[in-house]
Amino acid sequence: LRQSLGKRYSDHTIDGFVRQSRQFLGAAGVKEGYTRQDVLAYVDRLIAGGYRAQSIQTMLSGVRALFHALQLAWPLDRRDMHLGIAPVEPERPILSLAEVRELVRAVRGGGGIAEPMMALATTYGFRSTEIVSVLGQGLDGSAVEVQTAKQGHRRTHSVPSRVSRSLTFRPIQISRGSLHYLYESLIKDRIPKSHEGLHAVRRSLVTELLNRDVPELTVFRFMGWGKAGSMAYHYFRPMQEKVDAEIFAKHPYLGFWE
Numbered sequence: 001l002r003q004s005l006g007k008r009y010s011d012h013t014i015d016g017f018v019r020q021s022r023q024f025l026g027a028a029g030v031k032e033g034y035t036r037q038d039v040l041a042y043v044d045r046l047i048a049g050g051y052r053a054q055s056i057q058t059m060l061s062g063v064r065a066l067f068h069a070l071q072l073a074w075p076l077d078r079r080d081m082h083l084g085i086a087p088v089e090p091e092r093p094i095l096s097l098a099e100v101r102e103l104v105r106a107v108r109g110g111g112g113i114a115e116p117m118m119a120l121a122t123t124y125g126f127r128s129t130e131i132v133s134v135l136g137q138g139l140d141g142s143a144v145e146v147q148t149a150k151q152g153h154r155r156t157h158s159v160p161s162r163v164s165r166s167l168t169f170r171p172i173q174i175s176r177g178s179l180h181y182l183y184e185s186l187i188k189d190r191i192p193k194s195h196e197g198l199h200a201v202r203r204s205l206v207t208e209l210l211n212r213d214v215p216e217l218t219v220f221r222f223m224g225w226g227k228a229g230s231m232a233y234h235y236f237r238p239m240q241e242k243v244d245a246e247i248f249a250k251h252p253y254l255g256f257w258e
Contacts, residue, residue: 001018001066003069020062021063024042024063033072095204097252113135135173157222179198183197222244
C-alpha cells in the first residue's frame with residue numbers, strides 16, 4: 001500500500017490509509033481476495049462498535065486504497081453504503097480565551113518542547129503533524145515554513161515579534177503521540193473536553209478570527225486550506241505578508257505571549 005501511494009499523498013494520509021487497512025485485515029483476515037460479504041461484515045462490525053457514518057466512510061477509504069494497491073475489485077456499490085446510522089454532529093471542542101491564556105502561561109518562558117509547541121499551535125493553528133515537522137527543522141525566530149498535512153499546500157509565514165523568542169530553537173525530534181501526551185500534561189488541572197487535543201487549539205483560533213470579523217477568504221489563505229466553496233477563493237491571490245499582517249492585527253492569542 002505504501003509503495004502504491006508513493007509520494008503522491010501526504011505522510012498524514014498514508015499513515016491513515018495503512019492504519020485503516022491493518023484494522024480491516026485484522027478483522028477479515030489475510031486472503032487472496034475478499035467478497036462483498038467480507039467487507040459488509042467489517043462495516044457491520046464498525047457500526048456495532050459505535051463509529052459514526054463519516055468515520056466509517058473515512059476508514060473504508062483506506063481499505064479501498066488497499067484493494068486498489070492489490071488490484072482487487074471493490075465489491076461494494078453505492079446501495080451497500082446505506083448504514084442506517086442517524087446523523088450526529090461530531091464532537092469538535094474549542095477552547096475559551098481563558099483556557100488558551102492558561103496554556104500559554106503554563107509554558108511561556110519555560111523552555112523545553114512545550115513552549116515552541118504551544119507557540120506554533122496558538123499562532124498558526126498548525127496540526128500536530130505539522131508541528132512535529134517544524135520542530136524537527138528548528139527555527140530562527142524570523143519565519144516558518146511547513147508542508148500542510150492534508151492538501152499538500154505549503155504554508156510560509158513571518159513570525160510576530162511577540163512570539164519570536166519562543167520560536168527560536170534548534171531541531172527537536174518528537175512524535176505525534178508524545179505531543180499529545182505533552183498537551184495533556186498541560187491541562188492536568190482541569191477535566192479535558194471530550195476529544196480535546198491540539199486540534200482544539202486550531203479550531204479555537206479559526207473561530208476567534210471569524211468572530212473578530214477577519215474575512216473568511218483571508219482565514220482560508222492563512223490556514224493553507226486547499227478547498228473552499230467560493231469561486232472567489234480560487235482567484236484570491238494576496239501577498240502572504242498582507243495576509244499575515246491582517247491576521248496578526250486581530251489575532252486573539254498573540255497578546256498572551258508578551
